[in-house]
Structure formats: C-alpha cells, structure tokens
Amino acid sequence: MESLMIILVGILVAIATYLILSRSVFRVIMGTAILSHAVHLLLLTVGGLKKGDVPIIGQADEAFTDALPQALILTAIVISFAVTAFLLVLAYRMYLTNGTDDFSQLGGKSDE
Amino acid sequence: MKVNDVILKTVVRMVVFIVLTFGMYLFFAGHNAPGGGFIGGLVLGSAIVLLYLTYDIETVHKGMPFDFKKVAALGVLLATGTAIGSLFFDAPFLTQTDGYFTIPILGEKHLSTVVLFEAGVALTVIGTLVTIILSISEDE
Amino acid sequence: MIVAFSIMLPFIAAALIPFIYRRFKNIHLGWFVLVVPAVLFTLLASYIPRIANGETFVKTYEWIPTFGINITTYLDGLSMIFSLLITGVGSLVILYSIFYLSTKESLHHFYCYLLLFMGAMLGVVLSDNLMVLYVFWELTSVSSFLLIAFWHHRKASRAGARKAMIITVSGGVAMLAGFLMLYVASGTFSIREIIANLEVVQASALFVPAMLLVLLGAFTKSAQFPFHIWLPDAMEAPTPVSAYLHSATMVKAGIYLVARTTPIFGGHEVWFWTVSGVGILTLFWGSFNAVKQFDLKALLAYSTISQLGLIMSLFGLGSAALHLGYASDTVIYTQATFAALFHLINHSTFKGALFMMVGIVDHEVGTRDIRRLGGLMALMPFTFTIAVIGSFSMAGLPPFNGFLSKEMFFAATVNIMQLNIFSLDNFGLIFPVVAWIASIFTFVYCAIIVMRTFFGKIQPDRLEKPPHEAPIGMLISPYILITFVVGIFIFPNVLGHYILQPAMASIYPMFPSSEELTPHIAAWHGYINTELWMTFGVIVFGILLYRTLKKWRPMYQIFPQKYTFNAIYERIIGSGESYSSRITNRYMNGHLSYYFIYIYVFFIAVLAGYALYADVLSWDPSKDSAIEPYELILVFVMVFAAGAILFAKQRITVVLLNGVLGYSVAFFFVLFRAPDLALTQLVVESITTALFLLAFKYLPKIQPEKVSNSIKITKAMISIAVGATVTLIGLAVMNYDKFEPISAYFEDAYNLAGGKNIVNTILGDFRAFDTMLEVVVLFIAGLGVYTLIKLKAKKGDTDVESK
Known part of the structure; x- marks a missing residue:
C-alpha cells in the first residue's frame, strides 16, 4: 500500500506541477491546491500505514499509528486553506488591476 | 431578485443549531477524543458562514454583532497570551497545566489550561474563516 | 545588574518615545530624553571610585549557552572611559539639540534613533562576549545610517548614509569573520577568557588573519585611511548627531576595539606596524586635506579623521611594550597608550565643543562656508570664545588639555x-x-577655523540671516565642554588617577601594577626636551604656512580628481550596480513560468542528482501493508480526477474535480486511522469549494492554453521529472530505517500532557509553539484577504524623495 500511495503522490505532484507552469492564474491556484493534497498524503504515508489503531489512548490495546505526521498535516490543511483563499483574492486583485489573468501578459518591465 | 427560499431558511435554521452544537462538542472533546481547536473552529465557522449565505449580512449581523476580524485578533491574543502567561509562574514559555477539580453539581472534572489555548486557536479559525468569506462575498 | 540596566534603559526609552511624543505635544521631546543619559552618567560615575581601586564588574546572562554566546556585561577601566563619554557627551548633545532642532522636525524619529544608538554603543563597550559585541556594533551602524539620513528628503543625506553604511558594515562583516577565527583558535567568545588563554591563540595559524580582519572592522568604523571617505559625507546629518556619533562616540568604537584587543594581538610585529602605520598615515592625510576644505563641518570631519589617526597610532606604539614584556625600562613605552587614552577624552571635549560651535554659526548665520563668513567676533563673542579655546586645544597650545596630550604624543614618537x-x-x-608635519597642518586648519570665521570683514549680503548671538540654551553644552578643556589642563592628574589608570590596567593586564603605568602629567618639564621644541616648531611653521596659504593652496588642484578615494569608491559601487542589474535582468525576465522552471530544475537537479550520486535510491515493497480492493478504487478515482483537471474546459468542472480529490484524501485519512484529519479535511474541502464558487463571480472564465506543442512538451517533461523525483525519494525514505521514529515519546501523552488524543496533545502541548505561530499565520492570511479586497490604492500619492 505504501508504494502505491507514493506513486499516487508522484502522479498528483506531476499534475500539480503542470498546472503551476501554466499561464492562467486560476490553473496555478488549482495546482497549489492539488500539491497540498499530495503533500498531505505523502506525510501520512512516510509515517507508516496501518501500523496500529487510531492515536487515541484507551481506544485500543494494540499499537497506535504514528501521531506526529497527523499533527503536522492538521496544521497544514488549515494553512493551505488560508493560502488558497489568499491566492484567490490576490488573483482577483491582479485581474482587477491589470485586466488579465494571463501571467505571460504581465511579464516585462514596461512600468518600471 | 427575490427568491422564495423559505424551505432553505427553515432547514438552515435547524441545521445551524445542530452544527453549532456539534462544533462545541468537537471543541471540548478534543483533548481525549477526535476534535480540538482547529476542527471545532472550522465547524463553528462554517455554521456561521452557512447563516451568512442563507440570510443576508444585515440580518445575521443583528443577531451576531461581532467584527470577525476582532474575533480572530482576540484568538491570537488568547493563544499567545496563555503562552506568555506561563512565564509568570516561572515555567518555560507555553507550559500547560492541568488538574482535577471538584465543581458543584458536575462533580469531579478534569480541567486544563490547554482549553484556553485551544479556545484561542478556535476563535482565530472562526474569525479568519468568516472574515475571508465575508470579504470575498461583500465586494461588489 | 546596573550595567545591564544601563544597556537596556536607552532601548526601553526608545520604545516609549511614541507614547510620550503623542501625550506631551507642546513640550520639546528632548527634555524627556535628556533624563536617560543623565541618569546613566550619574549611575556609572558612582562606580568610578571602585573601578579606580581595580575592581571590575561582571555579570552573565545566558543567551545561547550551547555556542558559548552569553550576554556578559563587563565594566572595567576601559569600558568606564567609553561609557562615561557616551552618556556624558550624550547628555550635552541632547541638551544642545533641544535648542538646535525645532519642534517642527520629526523629533520622535530623531530621539528614537539617538537612544537606539546610545544603547547600542553602551552595548559595544560593556559586552565581554564577541558575538554580543558584534550585534551591538552593527546596531550602531544601523542607527548611524538612520541618523545621517534624518533629513531624507535631501539626496546628499541619503547618499552619505548609504556610503557610511556600506563601508562600516562591510568592515563589520570582516570583523565578524575575525571573531569567528578567534573562536576557532581559542574555543571561547569571551574576551577575558581569550586573554587568559593567550598562548593557545597566539600559536594558532589563524592568529594573523584574525588580527587583520578585526583591524579591518576597527579601521572602517574609525574612519582610518583609506576608509575615511565616509566620514565627511556623514556630515549631512544634523549637527548634534555629527558632534555625538561622528566625533565623540561611534567613530571611537574602532579605537575601543583596538584598545580592547591589544592584550590579545599587541606585541606582534604586524599589529604594531598596521595600527601605528595606518594611524600615522591617517593623521597626516586627514590634517593635510582639512586645510583645503571650505565647509567648516567638512573641515572638522577631516580634522576628526586626523585626530582618530593620532589616537590609533598611539595605541600601535604602545603595543610595543607588550612585545618587550614587563621590565622597569619598558614601562616608558606604555606611555603611548596612556597618551592615547588621555587624548581620546581630550578630543571628545574640544571636538564636541567645536562641532557645537559650527552648529551655532550655521544656525544663526545660515551658512558654514568660510568664504562667506568673517568678522563674527564682535557679533557672537560667546561663540568666538568656544572656537578659540577649542581650536587652541586641538592645535596643541597651552593652557588647554590638547597641549598635554599632544606633548605626550610627541614624546611617544621620539621614544619609539x-x-x-x-x-x-x-x-x-x-x-x-x-x-x-601633520601637527603643522593641524595648526593651520585650527587657525583657519578661528580667523576665517571670526576675524576679517563681515559680509552681511552673503549671509542668509542677520548674524546675532545664539540663545543661551545652545551655549550651555559647549561651555561645559570647554570648562573641561581648561579644567583638565589644570588638574590632569585627577583624570589620570581615577579614569586613565584603571583603563591602563585593562590594556596591560599582564603588567603587575597599573600605578607604575600612570605617569605624572605636567605641563612644564624643563626647556631641554624634544617635544617642547617640536611644539615651538609647529607654531612657527604653522603661522608661516597660514600666512602663505594663498600661495600654496593651488597645490591641492594638482592631484587629479579621477584618482581620489571617493572616485574609486563611486566607480566600484557604480560598476557593481550595473553589472548585477545586467546579470539579474538576463534571467529575471518578468515571466512567472520561467521562475517556476528555474525552481523546478534546481529542485530536480539537487534532489534527484544527489540521490543518484549518493546511491540512496532503493525500493523494497516487501514491508508494505496489504492493498485492499476499495483502496485501489480510491487511488484510481484520484488519478482520474487529477488527470481530468488537465483537460477540463469549464472551471466549475475543475473545482468539482478538486473537490473529488479532497474528499478522497479525507477517505484515505479515515482508512489510515486519522479521524481528526478526516474531519478537518471534510470541513475544509467544503469551505474551499464554496470559496472557489464565490470567487468565480470575479474571475474570468478559463481559456484553453494557446501555446505551442513544444512548450507543452517541455512543461510535461518537467512535471514528470518532478513527480518522478518525489516518488523516488519518497520510496527511498520509506525504506530508511537507520533510526527509530520519535513518535513513541508522544504516546505517553496522558502522563506528559494530560490528554488522551495524541494528535491534539502534540498540537496543544508538545508542539504548541508551532500551533501558536500557525494561528498567527492564519490570522495574517485572513487580514491579507481582507486588506486586498478592502484597500484600494489612493490616487495622487506623491513621491517625497527629491531626485
């Protein structure tokens, strides 16, 4: 399962990278969203899968799964939400100011 | 444009109540069961967002006259405040403490300063969430 | 305790300034600020008797103990001299500034920077730890930058500030490297401990490089040749700042560093020749160039350079005694150091007074150009007195303190x-x-200050304002200083015993008695000594040269402008800027996708490249857990959803597909025993989807990418390479088993943190610091969203900077 998950992560990262490399700001934001999904899964997987039960004391007698990646991911989820929101608004402002959502039309130094 | 949304409004009124209760439960359960400041905050925040989406801003604002930016700021203050607070008890930064107290009616209960810290986290999450959604939807 | 308080107080006061400024608008802010140095001066002065008895005060507060970096305050004779100068001259300068700066200026900035500087400077002289000293050292550069650029609407101020910053900070970085070498050689950052283990340090191969680097720091700070060029430009600062930072205190930080490290490096030939050679060259160059200046402040700047060179060279000469070791006949060479310390104090008194005098002239007359000045003696008699006493003392004439130290300087050069x-x-x-020779030029420029400003004919039509005497408040501070100029001449040995003797003990800690190192200072010691005849010669030739100044002045034009140090500096900075902008423009072309490509290519090259090079890639699926059929389905759903995003034409499809991904991730969290994550992910995914739908109202519809196939292929290749790198490294990490996971520690959560939910105890207790900062980040992001939407740029904002 672990190997399969990591391959899945690899595929997600590749797709996210492709989206990030595109010109449209909306696709770039989508790319970052997918990238954060991939990273969350990666973190969870490298901690080991199905090694034990839910990390709550008293629920089971056997070993727990690794709780540390879970704590990391929990913060990462909330942060990535905030970042996505910020990026969306940034894109909105960019569109409002420049009248385009295409990065390739923003380049250059004409305004300097 | 006026849409007939009586059913929506009635359903939301009930749902929000349930969601709010669930959010509070998640927040307090956090220490010993799934839940905690982040999840509790998110659930509570989304309940408020649901209200805003169903009713208009003025109506909700009458019932909840909060500036959610200030709620978020209060949360940050609470989280950092409990962190600094431990310094006054000659303990390292962010030290949390807990203990068992006997409270009338409720009996012996487990109380922890983590709750304060978690409350700060939850308030920040609620405040930020609502601020983000409101500012995006308010702009014309 | 008191010493640490002395460092802290200015910083605390600086933080309080905005509140005081807002509360008491109609009282000049300077009156409140004046309390700080006055209190500190009194406090520190109360230590004088105990310091004179040879006591020192050490107190350590741990900062980064693992690296030997502690905040150790150390008050001994040497730090005493400097801290008294900092607080004493500081009080007088602030008193002066109350009358110099009108309340229309942004005083809260001015005094905030000034206090910042005062605290930093006290930190430099009262720290024993080299790293702490370095931090304060750079802080003085920063505050000096802010003060020089105080009138930042003037181009010259900004240029001067930048120049001072670049030169002193690059010297500071060199000094840091020197400190690190000292640490490597000795194993400690404490100056006292380094001195205690001198043999180890001196045997190290890093000894001479460390010495030269530390000297580079000292020379740049103290405006020694050829780094002196920043000091005249720094005179763009308000005059109180010039009097305080750029003559009495900050530029003496380099001197302090040399004095402080003399026990470590002194006695080495390289040290002797570098310090005394550069010092004597600076002395000459400064005084030679001072003569050609027309601006009184520039003249004083060059004179400060020259006097700093004098003090520097004396420290160099005095270090010879450390080479010889202690003997009854070597004590005479320590007198150079004694003269250095003595002149250090004298210079602060007379130069401070002279700067304030120039400030008064500038303030009351409106110009500092000696070609437009003249004949002010009758109109400004009190100011004239300051100028005469200050200049005579600087020229080395009796009955002023400069005469005593100048004579000792001559004696030291003869003895050597x-x-x-x-x-x-x-x-x-x-x-x-x-x-x-340098002293003759010194005499000439001193004569220029007095004669050109106060004698001759007055030219009222060339002055900005009708000249009149300064208000009494402006005269108090310079008069206190010239009282010292005269007082020290009359009672030099009081100073010698209480202040200079303990400082001598700090510089020569290996010498048994500091009593012996303190000569009896006398103004008169017979006709038959070389130094007296040298002084006579200076006066005679000085008068001669001043009289014939018009004839030999054109000599200064001979030297081509192209090869001055300033021109060289400008060329280095200019070409540095143009080259770097040319290089940067080549790859920073303004297209975001290019930047992403740089990042990704670098990422692939470093990570995959290193992994291949170190041969760490391995894959061992045997330890994997079993794959259940429903998990396989979930994986395929995610792959298809993600793949479909690439080809989606409608943005609503994209958002929904992203939602599918998010909910699938939540399912995985459920399957992999992470209930908290699953809950959070579900809520966040719903809200994110709602957010996207809301944002659609404002964003344009997505267009198909109109790019050529070759670009598409390049992008696809980069993406696949990134994905492959992540996969390969992830697989290799899975198989890494060289150490145990640390999670076992957290499983004791109930005893350690009183909670049963391990994830939550990590968030709320074990790693609460992360959570706390995360909350702050979340808040900032929320504020960012809010301001981006609500804040619209105001039109018509003008650029205040002059071109």
Missing part, C-alpha cells in the same frame, strides 16, 4: 626610535617626522 625591534632602528624616524 630608541627601540631596536620590528626594524624600528631603520624606520623609527618616520613617526616623529610625520607626526610633526
């Missing part, structure tokens, strides 16, 4: 010729000769 170490028997003559 008797030594036969360091090839002094061949080159020793350089010192008295250069010193004497």
Whole structure:
C-alpha cells in the first residue's frame, strides 16, 4: 500500500506541477491546491500505514499509528486553506488591476 | 431578485443549531477524543458562514454583532497570551497545566489550561474563516 | 545588574518615545530624553571610585549557552572611559539639540534613533562576549545610517548614509569573520577568557588573519585611511548627531576595539606596524586635506579623521611594550597608550565643543562656508570664545588639555626610535617626522577655523540671516565642554588617577601594577626636551604656512580628481550596480513560468542528482501493508480526477474535480486511522469549494492554453521529472530505517500532557509553539484577504524623495 500511495503522490505532484507552469492564474491556484493534497498524503504515508489503531489512548490495546505526521498535516490543511483563499483574492486583485489573468501578459518591465 | 427560499431558511435554521452544537462538542472533546481547536473552529465557522449565505449580512449581523476580524485578533491574543502567561509562574514559555477539580453539581472534572489555548486557536479559525468569506462575498 | 540596566534603559526609552511624543505635544521631546543619559552618567560615575581601586564588574546572562554566546556585561577601566563619554557627551548633545532642532522636525524619529544608538554603543563597550559585541556594533551602524539620513528628503543625506553604511558594515562583516577565527583558535567568545588563554591563540595559524580582519572592522568604523571617505559625507546629518556619533562616540568604537584587543594581538610585529602605520598615515592625510576644505563641518570631519589617526597610532606604539614584556625600562613605552587614552577624552571635549560651535554659526548665520563668513567676533563673542579655546586645544597650545596630550604624543614618537625591534632602528624616524608635519597642518586648519570665521570683514549680503548671538540654551553644552578643556589642563592628574589608570590596567593586564603605568602629567618639564621644541616648531611653521596659504593652496588642484578615494569608491559601487542589474535582468525576465522552471530544475537537479550520486535510491515493497480492493478504487478515482483537471474546459468542472480529490484524501485519512484529519479535511474541502464558487463571480472564465506543442512538451517533461523525483525519494525514505521514529515519546501523552488524543496533545502541548505561530499565520492570511479586497490604492500619492 505504501508504494502505491507514493506513486499516487508522484502522479498528483506531476499534475500539480503542470498546472503551476501554466499561464492562467486560476490553473496555478488549482495546482497549489492539488500539491497540498499530495503533500498531505505523502506525510501520512512516510509515517507508516496501518501500523496500529487510531492515536487515541484507551481506544485500543494494540499499537497506535504514528501521531506526529497527523499533527503536522492538521496544521497544514488549515494553512493551505488560508493560502488558497489568499491566492484567490490576490488573483482577483491582479485581474482587477491589470485586466488579465494571463501571467505571460504581465511579464516585462514596461512600468518600471 | 427575490427568491422564495423559505424551505432553505427553515432547514438552515435547524441545521445551524445542530452544527453549532456539534462544533462545541468537537471543541471540548478534543483533548481525549477526535476534535480540538482547529476542527471545532472550522465547524463553528462554517455554521456561521452557512447563516451568512442563507440570510443576508444585515440580518445575521443583528443577531451576531461581532467584527470577525476582532474575533480572530482576540484568538491570537488568547493563544499567545496563555503562552506568555506561563512565564509568570516561572515555567518555560507555553507550559500547560492541568488538574482535577471538584465543581458543584458536575462533580469531579478534569480541567486544563490547554482549553484556553485551544479556545484561542478556535476563535482565530472562526474569525479568519468568516472574515475571508465575508470579504470575498461583500465586494461588489 | 546596573550595567545591564544601563544597556537596556536607552532601548526601553526608545520604545516609549511614541507614547510620550503623542501625550506631551507642546513640550520639546528632548527634555524627556535628556533624563536617560543623565541618569546613566550619574549611575556609572558612582562606580568610578571602585573601578579606580581595580575592581571590575561582571555579570552573565545566558543567551545561547550551547555556542558559548552569553550576554556578559563587563565594566572595567576601559569600558568606564567609553561609557562615561557616551552618556556624558550624550547628555550635552541632547541638551544642545533641544535648542538646535525645532519642534517642527520629526523629533520622535530623531530621539528614537539617538537612544537606539546610545544603547547600542553602551552595548559595544560593556559586552565581554564577541558575538554580543558584534550585534551591538552593527546596531550602531544601523542607527548611524538612520541618523545621517534624518533629513531624507535631501539626496546628499541619503547618499552619505548609504556610503557610511556600506563601508562600516562591510568592515563589520570582516570583523565578524575575525571573531569567528578567534573562536576557532581559542574555543571561547569571551574576551577575558581569550586573554587568559593567550598562548593557545597566539600559536594558532589563524592568529594573523584574525588580527587583520578585526583591524579591518576597527579601521572602517574609525574612519582610518583609506576608509575615511565616509566620514565627511556623514556630515549631512544634523549637527548634534555629527558632534555625538561622528566625533565623540561611534567613530571611537574602532579605537575601543583596538584598545580592547591589544592584550590579545599587541606585541606582534604586524599589529604594531598596521595600527601605528595606518594611524600615522591617517593623521597626516586627514590634517593635510582639512586645510583645503571650505565647509567648516567638512573641515572638522577631516580634522576628526586626523585626530582618530593620532589616537590609533598611539595605541600601535604602545603595543610595543607588550612585545618587550614587563621590565622597569619598558614601562616608558606604555606611555603611548596612556597618551592615547588621555587624548581620546581630550578630543571628545574640544571636538564636541567645536562641532557645537559650527552648529551655532550655521544656525544663526545660515551658512558654514568660510568664504562667506568673517568678522563674527564682535557679533557672537560667546561663540568666538568656544572656537578659540577649542581650536587652541586641538592645535596643541597651552593652557588647554590638547597641549598635554599632544606633548605626550610627541614624546611617544621620539621614544619609539630608541627601540631596536620590528626594524624600528631603520624606520623609527618616520613617526616623529610625520607626526610633526601633520601637527603643522593641524595648526593651520585650527587657525583657519578661528580667523576665517571670526576675524576679517563681515559680509552681511552673503549671509542668509542677520548674524546675532545664539540663545543661551545652545551655549550651555559647549561651555561645559570647554570648562573641561581648561579644567583638565589644570588638574590632569585627577583624570589620570581615577579614569586613565584603571583603563591602563585593562590594556596591560599582564603588567603587575597599573600605578607604575600612570605617569605624572605636567605641563612644564624643563626647556631641554624634544617635544617642547617640536611644539615651538609647529607654531612657527604653522603661522608661516597660514600666512602663505594663498600661495600654496593651488597645490591641492594638482592631484587629479579621477584618482581620489571617493572616485574609486563611486566607480566600484557604480560598476557593481550595473553589472548585477545586467546579470539579474538576463534571467529575471518578468515571466512567472520561467521562475517556476528555474525552481523546478534546481529542485530536480539537487534532489534527484544527489540521490543518484549518493546511491540512496532503493525500493523494497516487501514491508508494505496489504492493498485492499476499495483502496485501489480510491487511488484510481484520484488519478482520474487529477488527470481530468488537465483537460477540463469549464472551471466549475475543475473545482468539482478538486473537490473529488479532497474528499478522497479525507477517505484515505479515515482508512489510515486519522479521524481528526478526516474531519478537518471534510470541513475544509467544503469551505474551499464554496470559496472557489464565490470567487468565480470575479474571475474570468478559463481559456484553453494557446501555446505551442513544444512548450507543452517541455512543461510535461518537467512535471514528470518532478513527480518522478518525489516518488523516488519518497520510496527511498520509506525504506530508511537507520533510526527509530520519535513518535513513541508522544504516546505517553496522558502522563506528559494530560490528554488522551495524541494528535491534539502534540498540537496543544508538545508542539504548541508551532500551533501558536500557525494561528498567527492564519490570522495574517485572513487580514491579507481582507486588506486586498478592502484597500484600494489612493490616487495622487506623491513621491517625497527629491531626485
């Protein structure tokens, strides 16, 4: 399962990278969203899968799964939400100011 | 444009109540069961967002006259405040403490300063969430 | 305790300034600020008797103990001199500034920077730890930058501030490297401990490089040749700042560093020749160039350079005694150091007074150009007195303190010729000769200050304002200073015993008695001594040269402008800027996708490249857990959803597909026993989807990418390479089992943190610091969203900077 998950992560990262490399700001934001999904899964997987039960004391007698990646991911989820929101608004402002959502039309130094 | 949304409004009124209760439960359960400041905050925040989406801003604002930016700021203050607070008890930064107290009616209960810290986290999450959604939807 | 308080107080006061400024608008802010140095001066002065008895005060507060970096305050004779100068001159300068700066200026900035500087400077002289000293050292550069650029609407101020910053900070970085070398050689950052283990340090191969780097820091800070060019430009600062930072205190930080490290490096030939050679050259160059200046402040700047060179060279000469070791006949060479400390104090008194005098002239007349000044003696008699006493003392004439230290300087240069170490028997003559010539020029520029400003004919039509005497408040501070100029001449030995003697003990800690190192200072010691005749010569030739100034002044034009140090500096900075902008423009072309490509290519090259090079890639699926059929389905759903995003034409499809991904991730969290994550992910995914739908109202519809196939292929290749790198490294990490996971520690959560939910105890207790900062980040992001939407740029904002 672990190997399969990591391959899945690899595929997600590749797709996210492709989206990030595109010109449209909306696709770039989508790319970052997918990238954060991939990273969350990666973190969870490298901690080991199905090694034990839910990390709550008293629920089971056997070993727990690794709780540390879970704590990391929990913060990462909330942060990535905030970042996505910020990026969306940034894109909105960019569109409002420049009248385009295409990065390739923003380049250059004409305004300097 | 006026849409007939009586059913929506009635359903939301009930749902929000349930969601709010669930959010509070998640927040307090956090220490010993799934839940905690982040999840509790998110659930509570989304309940408020649901209200805003169903009713208009003025109506909700009458019932909840909060500036959610200030709620978020209060949360940050609470989280950092409990962190600094431990310094006054000659303990390292962010030290949390807990203990068992006997409270009338409720009996012996487990109380922890983590709750304060978690409350700060939850308030920040609620405040930020609502601020983000409101500012995006308010702009014309 | 008191010493640490002395460092802290200015910083605390600086933080309080905005509140005081807002509360008491109609009282000049300077009155509140004046309390700080006055209190500190009194506090520190109360230590004088105990310091004079040879006591020192050490207190350590741990900062980064693992690296030996502690905040150790250390008050001994040497730090005493400097801290008294900082607080004493500081009080007088602030008093002066109350009358110099009107309440229309942004005083809260000014005094905030000034207090910042005062605290930093006290930190420099009262720290024993080299790293702490370095931090405060750079802080003085920063506050000096802010103060020079105080009138930041003037281009010259900004240029001067930048120049001072670049030169002193690059010297500071060199000094940091020197400190690190000292640490490597000695194993400690504490100056006292380094001195205690001198043999180890001196045997190290890093000894001479460390010495030269530390000297580079000292020379840039103290405006020694050829780094002196920043000081005249720094005179763009308000005059109180010039009097305080750029003559009495900050530029003496380099001197302090040399004095402080003399026990470590002194006694080495390289040290002797570098310090005294650069010092004597600076002395000459400064005084020679001062004569050609027309601006009184520039003249004083060059004179400060020259006097700093004098003090520097004396420290160099005095270090010879450390080479010789202690003996009854070597004590005479320590007198150079004594003269250095003595002149250090004298210079602060007379130069401070002179700067304030120039400030008064500028303030009351409106110009500092000596070609437009003249004949002010009758109109400004009190100011004239300051100028006469200050200049005479600077020129080395009796009955003022400059005479005493100048004589001792001459004596030291003459004495050094008797030594036969360091090839002094061949080159020793350089010192008295250069010193004497430089002193003649010093005499000439002192004469220029007095004669050109106050004698001759007044030219009212060339002055900005009708000249009149300064208000009494402006005269108090310079008068206190010239009282010292005269007072020290009359009672030099009080100063010698209480202040200078303990400082001598700090510089020569290996010498048994500091009593012996303190000579009796006398104004008169018979006709038959070389230094008196040298002074006579200076007066005679000085008058002669001043009289004939018009004839030989054109000599300054001979030297081509192209090869001045300023021109060289400008060329280095200019070409540095143009080259770097050319290089940067080549790859920073303004297209975001290019930047992403740089990042990704670098990422692939470093990570995959290193993994291949180190041969760490491995894959061992045997330890994997079993794959259940429903998990396989979930994986395929995610792959298809993600793949479909690439080809989606409608943005609503994209958002929904992203939602599918998010909910699938939540399912995985459920399957992999992470209930908290699953809950959070579900809520966040719903809200994110709602957010996207809301944002659609404002964003344009997505267009198909109109790019050529070759670009598409390049992008696809990069993406696949990134994905492959992540996969390969992830697989290799899975198989890494060289150490145990640390999670076992957290499983004791109930005993350690009183909670049963391990994830939550990590968030709320074990790693609460992360959570706390995360909350702050979340808040900032929320504020960012809010401001981006609500804040619209105001039109018509003008650029205040002059071009």
